[in-house]
Amino acid sequence: MTTEALPGVSLTFVPRGSDEEPLRTDVAAFLGRFRRGPAGVPVRVESWRDVLGAFGAPDGASAAPYAVRGFFENGGRTAWLLRVTGPGAVARAEWAVGDVGGFAARRYTVVATSPGAWANGARVGIRFRSSTVAGPPTVDVRVTVPGEPPESFPGLAPGALEAGVAASRLVRLVPGGPPPAPRARVPITLTWELTLTGGVDRPPDRGAYAAAVARQATLPEPALVALPDLGADLSGADHRELVRELLVTVRPLLDRLVVLDVPPGLVSVDEAVAFARELDAPGEDLAAATAAVYHPPLLVPEGTGARTVPASGHVLGVIARLDAERGAHHTPANAVLLEAVDLAVAFPVAQQVRLVDAGIDLLRCTRGRGLVVWGGRTLSTAPDLRYIAHRRLLHLLVRAIRRVAAPLVFDVNSPELRLTLVRALTSVLLAAFRAGALAGARPEQAFRVVCDEGNNPPGQDPATTVCEVEVAPAVPMEFIRLRLVLGADRGLEVIEA
Known part of the structure; x- marks a missing residue:
């Protein structure tokens, strides 16, 4: 932003961006459908206002925007959003400038900034004013899209029109053809009214979700993952296989928790129980330990009524809030859910018991407190992999260990390197012990770090x-x-023993 301070002197203020913080465990990643926005490109947001600017307001067609809003309303601070969509078409309009001097091209194509039907009917008003005693020619551009705040770009130079409109969140100008041959006489003003058409939405398939799953795995910051629209977009074998692919992708990272929703098509308790037990198949304990299922969906205010929304976004907000207040090692249970009015389904006690036995964490409506999270277990039935607090403490430790060990991967194995590594890891674990995350009255009862000739024998690759x-x-x-393995040829590996 530039402001005029004195005649001939201007001050430029550049807003400070927030740096990524891979050590945080309260950052969420949401994969789902949004009204607009870049497809398949992760966008970092720090408020609901950021979401509205990058992806538009909720339009009722998908659950992801409501889940993200629930995340921020429940105390979430930072999220990465990946818009998952099929190969849709971009709305556009052709603009013929003609032989009006000063423009960079004889014609332009006005295109929406992202694919989808959201820009159909968008109107772009353009007004050209020729040179007068007041100054050189200028162009005013106004963009009006249904459901979006209008944008205005006044006083643009005709030759720099494309760059001037590049600040728009809604449209871009693409020049075409050679510059115009200037006419001897140009009207004082010229106006054009354009309407964008041709935008098409296509629902995402399994391939689109698989690409989003792979993309989120490359982001170092998210520690929580949700897919609010997955159950509505994929069903049957496609849904099961995509969820398993997600868990297999997340498992070796050892640094993030996936919060799943029971697909909306599974309305009975028997179907929900079968869904949870399929994910904890024999031999898949480690994959199941990366995920938790929260049920039932929530009713959230919308207009004069209420809308059913998957619970994952609100639960991630609660986890993020408790993370900031108490730490990652606290169980996200018995905490109040905000900005929801009721449960979409009320289960009798006998059905609640069946759901809990299947590894599904319930949400409950209690007298005097309202809606609360009731349960903090992963889908795994293995005793050492069962608790979310246990797993999230592991995620925090792995992130901290990577931070201190990654710079040492190119060092040669030596007593000095091993001592440096032990000191660095001990400092991380001491901080966790002092925060109350570890058991024992003394540090030696809480943790142990071994990096000596016992696990690095003399004949080992240096x-x-x-x-x-x-x-x-x-x-x-x-x-x-x-188990940490450092090597110049393999980088840093953290393996859960």
Whole structure:
């Protein structure tokens, strides 16, 4: 932003952007359908206003915008959004300038900034004013899209029109053809009224979701993942296989939790139980430990009524809020859900017991407190993989370990390197112990770091260093065992033992 301070002197203020913080465990990633916005490109947002600017207001066609709003309303601070969509078409309009001097081209194409039907009917008003005693020629552009605040770009130079409109969130100008041959006489003013058409929405298929799953895995910052529209977009085998692909992708990262929703087509308790048990198939404990299912959906205010929304977005907001207040090692249970008016379904006690036994975390409406999160377990039935607090403590430790160990991957294995690594890891674990995340009255009862000749024998490749870490969480009491392997040819590997 530039402001005039004194005649001939201007001050330029550049807003400071927020840097990514991979050590945080309260950042969420949402994969779903949005009204507009870049398709398949992750966008970092820090408020609901950022969401509206980048992706537009909710239009009722998808659940993801409402889930993201629930995330921020429940205390979430930062999220990455990936718009998942099929191969849609972009709305556009042709603009013939003709032989009006000063423009960069004889014709332009006005195109929407992203695919979809959202820009159909958008109107672009353009007014050209020729040179007068007041100054050179100028162009005013006004963009009006249904459901969006109008945008105005006054006083643009005709030759720099494309760059001037580049600040728009809604449209772009694409020049075509050679510059016009200037006419001897040009009217004082010329106006054009354009209407964009041809935008098409296509629902995402399994391939689009698979690409989004792979893309989110490359983002170092998110520690929470939700797919609010997945159950509505994919069903049957496509849905099951995509969820398993997601869990298999997330499992080796050891740094994020997936919060799933029961697909809306599974209306009975029997179907919900079968869905959860399919994800915890024999031999898939580690994959199931990366995910939790929260049920039932919520009713949130919309206009004069209410709308049913999957619970994952609101739950992620609660987890993020508790993370900031207490730390990642606290169980996200018995916490109040905000900005929801009721549960979409009320289960009798007997059905609640069946859902809990299947590993589904319930939301409940309690007298005097309203809606609360009731449950903090993953889908895994293995005792040492069952608790969300246990897994999120692991995620925090893995992120911290990567931060201190990654700069050392090119160092040669030596007593000095091993001592440096032990000191760095010990400082991380001491911080967790002092925060109350670990068990024991003394640090030596809470954790152990081994990086000596016992796991690095003399005949070992000098380019590889092995370090073993054992951690006792405060609750539950099972040990977390990690194995670190540093090597110039393999980077840093963190393996859960």
